[in-house]
Amino acid sequence: MTDLSHLARPGAEIAVRVTPKAASNRIVAEAGAIRVYVTTVPEDGKATAAVVKLLAKALGVPKSRLVLVRGATARDKVFRLD
Numbered sequence: 001m002t003d004l005s006h007l008a009r010p011g012a013e014i015a016v017r018v019t020p021k022a023a024s025n026r027i028v029a030e031a032g033a034i035r036v037y038v039t040t041v042p043e044d045g046k047a048t049a050a051v052v053k054l055l056a057k058a059l060g061v062p063k064s065r066l067v068l069v070r071g072a073t074a075r076d077k078v079f080r081l082d
Contacts, residue, residue, distance in 0.1 A: 001027065001057065001058055002027040003058065003060075004059050008059040008061050010081060013078055013079070013081075014078070014079045014080075015034065015077070015078050016035070016036050016076075017033065017035045017036070017076055018035075018036050018037075018048075018077060019036070019075070020038055020041060020042040021039065021040075021042070022037035023037075025037065025039055026054075036051050036054055036055065045072075048068065048077070052066050052068075052079075059081070065081055065082050066079045066080075066082075067080045067081075067082055
């Protein structure tokens, strides 16, 4: 699991690129971009929920502190840390 705890400060906005239906759940931070791979399907918010769970674990914060700012139905999402 990628450690993103250095990004865990209140008010921070975290942009991620999501790949649903991946082979495994993982987060890859490369060249300043964060890619999140989830095994769930992108329907009814299931993939977004999986992304929130993985991202919260990598940041070391509760899921309730992550707020989706943009990209509810898109692959590119922006989360704010409250």
